[in-house]
Amino acid sequence: MLSGAKKVVSLGLEYLALACAALAALGLTTIVGIIVTSVIMRKFANTPLHITEEVVGLLLSVALFLGLPIVTLRNRHVHVSLLTTYVSGKAKALVQVLGLTVGIVFFGWLIWETIPWFEFAFKRSLKTETTRILLYPWMALMPLSLVITGLILIVRLLGILDTPTTNARKLSAQSEAP
Helix, strand or coil, X not given: CHHHHHHHHHHHHHHHHHHHHHHHHHHHHHHHHHHHHHHHHHHHCCCCCXXXXXXXXXXXXXXXXXXXXXXXXXXXXXXXXXXXXHCCCHHHHHHXXXXXXXXXXXXXXXXXXXXXXXXXXXXXXXXXXXXXXXXXHHHHHHHHHHHHHHHHHHHHHCCCCCCHHHHHHHHHHHHHCC
């Protein structure tokens, strides 16, 4: 029963992270499309798209935050391996637990800070200056992606989600089995 719950939680977080990554990829593709269109319009119609700077800025911010859950799930962050390279066993496990704890505290603090920021924009219906695009729908994606990322870290700390090193050991053991 517990193994089934672990699998459901792992798959749920993976699907959420993949959905965020797909949205991030869509945003990055849209950025390229807007910039190419703007360049073509500037060259041939002598008038660039007036929305380029604001929309590209919003899409870039959103794409960066939406990419965070999949990077965290797959443990593809930039690592400072100074400690983990030279320690093993219980010391390595302690360093990993400390790293996860620092990550959870950091994301908790970021979530705590983004909620009032979002509420401020929502209550005042803040819009971009040139194109008058509402900001709060874009801003809502930041706490959402931070919550998903924080959940991934919490689940990994609780041992519900395997660490990448555990997955690598499982794969190597399976490949060595006759």
